[in-house]
Amino acid sequence: MPGRCLFCLGVSQDSRPWCEACLAALPWNRTACPRCGEPQPGQAVGRVCGHCLRHPPAFDRTRVALRYEDEVAILLQRFKFHASPRAGAVLLALLEVGCRPMSGQAPQALLAVPLHPHRAHQRGFDQGRWLAERLAARQAIPLLRAQRHRDTPSQRGLDRRRRRGNLRGAFSVTGPLPARVALLDDVMTTGATLDALARACRRAGAEQIEAWAVARTPLESP
Template sequence: MQTQRIGRDLSGWIERQLRLALPGYCAFCLGEVSFGQAWCGTCFASLPWNGQACQCCGDPLSFAKAMPCRDCVDSPPAFTRAHVPFLYQGQVRQLIREFKFHASPRAGVLLMALFKETLAQCPAEALIPVPLHQKRSQERGFNQAQWLVKELRKTWDIPIIKALRTVDTPSQRLFGRTARQRNLEGVFAITARLPKHVVIMDDVLTTGATAHALALVAKEAGAEKVDVYALARTPRR
């Protein structure tokens, strides 16, 4: 496993060096782009943007007014807001699957570059990646949320605080929203004392059940405000 991780880190470093050293092409259409750019304006604009979304959970809305969705009004999550710039569709979905299930350095670098384009600053005092259970982590050899927060820290120099996943639960993909919440009861633990404002980081936000469960634990550990960052949102409706 250690050898695999070293290989992935080396591949990522090589890819970043090539991007800096060579004239670039758009990562999506292979058209020529300006030096140092990874995509063209046309492809960037055509990505599945999550433009009209609930200001709390990031679920896409059918109206443009910035306000909480009905689910967040009826049953507010433990986190304050979610910053989720893309929908889990099209090119973004393909990149996330390559990154998450195949540890693709190219996909990871590109996704993080896109995400940083949507975030002027990160005002939180600590980053918390959504943890994998030790068994799942050993099987996969890669925790995508951990990789993402390490990349964010390179830009904003914010400390990373690890949470623990103490129970190896069945995959969340098997359940609906309510069942997902029950599946995650008592699953997470944080032993460190947290600052007032923290950010939970994950790759995809679906029902928000994982973020809600981890936010509850974060508040028990001292956090007063918990935000959620994710690359993409799977619409509930």
């Protein structure tokens, strides 16, 4: 409802779809590994996690606004599986709030994690492309396309190693790419999908790669 908070139905401010109290109460991903975005204990703020020290991903840093919990998980499910434009608009706004530009140069191109054409046809909706088109327009970043060549099995229940193997060679990018690119996905779990796309971007000429996502799933085990 216009003028009402999506979460509590209270009065919102400045035409935003939330009130200040609900915005503050969301599960922000503020204490996270700067390399992969995995939520970390408060005392580990700014430190690269042990897994990234042992197995650095192909991207250089991650910006993930929220943790995949509570109201955020519900919103993402509405957006991803029910193609709710209202949920998508709120998630896009939250992504911009939680991922304000870092110091340094902005990316010269944005690429969404692509669905395989067969999966996109089945679902009838490509949530990553939907977010990327709108974010690119709002941030004035050129939007480029990647190709997904294999309709990989579901990643659910797979550990990091098996996820990486599942996605090996799944993506390609027509180059040459500019030096600085950002990759966008709706939800990041282990980062294996973004890592595979980042490797394709490296092969196409990218030198500095950021991984962006609306939410990060906290891992229960390494």
